[in-house]
Amino acid sequence: MITIELAALGGLAVAAFLAATLLPGGSEAVFVGVLALHPELGLAALIVATVANTAGGMSTYLLGRLLPRKEVPARLATVQRWGSLSLLLSWAPLIGDALCAAAGVLRLNWLACLLWMAIGKGLRYAAILWLMG
Incomplete structure (x- = not known):
């Protein structure tokens, strides 16, 4: 039997995953x-x-990685300079999805990307949890 709590967490998981993809939406309200x-x-x-949310971000990373790599566009220079550490900001509106895709296009180490992405996204949710205190 599915409880109300389990359904709430399931809905949160879906919202968090989709919010981290290229689809519009946010998971903070959920x-x-x-x-x-x-x-x-x-x-x-x-x-x-x-x-x-990290899984959604990694799906965007994978989509970027699947793109054929020719030349690195100049607008990816900042991500290239900071590397996977730049994914600490993957939670940020507007730029977060682009950072995940850029990391994939640049073929940054997936494990380092996963780690920094999870830390950034986790800290964002932890801050909301703390504020709800």
């Missing part, structure tokens, strides 16, 4: 809604949102 209705799910919601 995250806040889950916390408002089920404050006891704070840690679980943090983990689910972070994992799902």
